[in-house]
Amino acid sequence: MFKRISIFGFGVVSYAIFFATFLYAIGFIGNIVVPKSIDAVPQVSFLTALLVNSALLGIFAIQHSVMARPAFKRWLTRYVPRSAERSVYVLASSIALIALFAHWEPMGGVVWQITDPFGQTMLYAAYAFGWALVLVATFMINHFDLFGLRQVWLQLLGKEYTPLPFKTPSLYKVVRHPLYVGWFFAFWATPTMTAAHLVFALLASAYILIAIQLEERDLAQVHPEYRGYKQRVPMLVPRLFGKRNGRPPATEAA
Numbered sequence: 528m529f530k531r532i533s534i535f536g537f538g539v540v541s542y543a544i545f546f547a548t549f550l551y552a553i554g555f556i557g558n559i560v561v562p563k564s565i566d567a568v569p570q571v572s573f574l575t576a577l578l579v580n581s582a583l584l585g586i587f588a589i590q591h592s593v594m595a596r597p598a599f600k601r602w603l604t605r606y607v608p609r610s611a612e613r614s615v616y617v618l619a620s621s622i623a624l625i626a627l628f629a630h631w632e633p634m635g636g637v638v639w640q641i642t643d644p645f646g647q648t649m650l651y652a653a654y655a656f657g658w659a660l661v662l663v664a665t666f667m668i669n670h671f672d673l674f675g676l677r678q679v680w681l682q683l684l685g686k687e688y689t690p691l692p693f694k695t696p697s698l699y700k701v702v703r704h705p706l707y708v709g710w711f712f713a714f715w716a717t718p719t720m721t722a723a724h725l726v727f728a729l730l731a732s733a734y735i736l737i738a739i740q741l742e743e744r745d746l747a748q749v750h751p752e753y754r755g756y757k758q759r760v761p762m763l764v765p766r767l768f769g770k771r772n773g774r775p776p777a778t779e780a781a
Contacts, residue, residue, distance in 0.1 A: 531683045534611050538679030541618040545674060548621040553658055555628055556713060556727070563628065566721045569635040573722070576632035580726055583630055587623040588734040592741060594619060597748075610682035613675035636722035647718040657712025660698075664706035667696035693752055701765045703743075703756070707735050708763055 554561035569576065593599055594616050604612050641647055662670075669691055671677040681688050698705040714728040739762065746753045 530608075531685070534608055535679045535683040537611055538614040538675050541614040541621070542674050542676055544621045545617050548624050551628060552624065553713075555631075556724070557654055557717070561628075563631070565631065565633065565724050565727060566719075567633045569633045571632050573634055573636075576634045576723065577726065579630065579632045580634070580723065581730065583627040584727070584730045584734070587620075587627055588730075588738075590623045591620055591734075592738055595745075596741070597745060608682070610678045610688060611675070613672075613678050617675050632723075634721065634723035634726065638720040638722060638725050640720070641718040650716050650718045653712050653716035657709045657714075657716060660709030660712065661706055662709075664698060664709060667698060667705075668694075693750060700760065703760050703762050704739060707739065710735060711763070 551561055553559065555564050558564040558566050571579070594603070600612055603615065607615055641650060665673050669677065671680075672691055678688050702708060711732060714731050717724060720728075743753070743757065747757070
């Protein structure tokens with residue numbers, strides 16, 4: 528029983544760290560409240576900042592993608608309980624993000640700046656919409672399974688974990704990856720685009736596009752239905768006309 532409680536406690540702590548990191552990310556990218564944001568006062572040269580920030584984003588991308596692959600999961604569960612595997616992934620991702628926040632180097636310089644009050648309001652609204660969409664999309668595919676809580680809860684009860692079946696939440700009929708659509712809004716919707724913010728947005732967006740290819744390959748192997756779903760439903764941009772139909776994946780692999 529002690530082992531079950533320990534695994535459950537680990538899962539809860541991992542989730543709490545993730546959620547705190549998620550909230551900090553809103554402030555970090557939006558320059559809101561947090562002690563150090565993406566556009567704090569530059570402390571090093573532009574080139575040094577560019578190299579450091581690119582490395583930090585690269586480390587996060589490698590961690591986030593490698594640990595999401597089935598082969599790595601099989602290796603990891605040789606050393607940690609299978610019920611805790613997702614929580615380990617969530618914790619590692621949070622640590623990688625915390626390291627990025629802590630060591631990020633602001634770069635100065637303004638790429639664009641919207642001064643019109645209406646334009647600023649619209650962009651801030653789009654920023655808020657992006658974060659809300661990310662959160663809503665996770666609940667549509669089972670938020671608690673995605674972040675490991677369902678797994679540790681079931682093992683606490685002594686029940687076997689069963690993978691989630693395909694289901695049809697509304698947003699997943701419109702695009703295959705509404706969660707990533709939310710990230711794009713969060714990365715790009717800003718009235719003041721600085722050099723540091725642009726580097727972050729470009730590299731993070733490039734990573735998402737690569738991660739989608741890896742994720743969809745894994746999903747097609749696990750769920751044969753995914754190939755038909757992929758043909759029927761667009762990846763990120765909704766179709767303005769035509770029939771929207773598809774069966775979305777139960778989980779995001781990355």
